[in-house]
Amino acid sequence: MFLIHDLASHGDWAELKSAVSTFPQTAKVPHPDTKDLPLHLALNHSSPAACPPAVISAVIEAYPEAVNAPSGVTNEYPLSTYLRTHEDIDLAVLKSLATDVSAKGVSTLGETPLLQAISKKTIHTDDLTYIVSLYPGACSVPDEMDQLPLHEAVEVGLPAEFIKFIHDQYPEALTMENRDGDLISL
Structure with missing residues (x-):
């Protein structure tokens, strides 16, 4: 080495x-x-x-x-490694790591960076919006347990304006069951 x-x-x-x-x-x-x-x-x-x-x-x-x-x-x-291992997300670092390529990658747990970031609960909506801007299709990609970003955002209690933003990217998520078999209602 x-x-x-x-x-x-x-x-x-x-x-x-x-x-x-x-x-x-x-x-x-x-x-x-x-x-x-x-x-x-x-x-x-x-x-x-x-x-x-x-x-x-x-x-x-x-x-x-x-x-x-x-x-x-x-x-x-x-x-994905940064989102998995760091508790406090630095927006400047996130922006330096987030590209059109890396935003489409998946973590070792099969999650897109968007799902990883949402599940942190403490991440700022500016960070999430930036990730979505690089890969809007991430709003329609579930994790290995069929949890969509909209489901996760509602579950962790993210602000209503971000939930609306995610919903607007993929409104079909309202018609899909979350990992518990429930439909999300806004």
């Missing part, structure tokens, strides 16, 4: 940021065994040891194409 992978794997954030700032080409080097990029390895740390926004930004700045590269281990895009 290369030093850059050790830094990302072990959460040595200051050293990782310094390394990719000094030697940006290191951000392009896949792990020899897993083929994960340093960005994948850094994002895999969960809260409270999660990779800080400034470090994520430095790694992306060194190799912007990494946001469209799926992990060699999980096949998950960095956006």
Whole structure:
């Protein structure tokens, strides 16, 4: 393994940021065994040891194409990994990870980034709206338990204006049962 992978794997954030700032080409080097990029390895740390926004930004700045590269281990895009592992979502980081490609990816649990974000409950509607703008079709994609984004948004109690926004993207969701076999009523 290369030093850059050790830094990302072990959460040595200051050293990782310094390394990719000094030697940006290191951000392009896949792990020899897993083929994960340093960005994948850094994002895999969960809260409270999660990779800080400034470090994520430095790694992306060194190799912007990494946001469209799926992990060699999980096949998950960095956006999904970020949503899965980070409790507090930073809008600037979310926007740097969210692309037309990554917004269509799925998590290791079979969820689109939109469903992942909605299920966080604490995410701001601006973040959700941004994800939908990249992939409006996500409003019609259920998770592995047939839960649609509208069902999830109602279930977690998101604001009415966002629920209306999701509904307007895919109104047919009102005629579909949620995972409990119930129809959603607005």
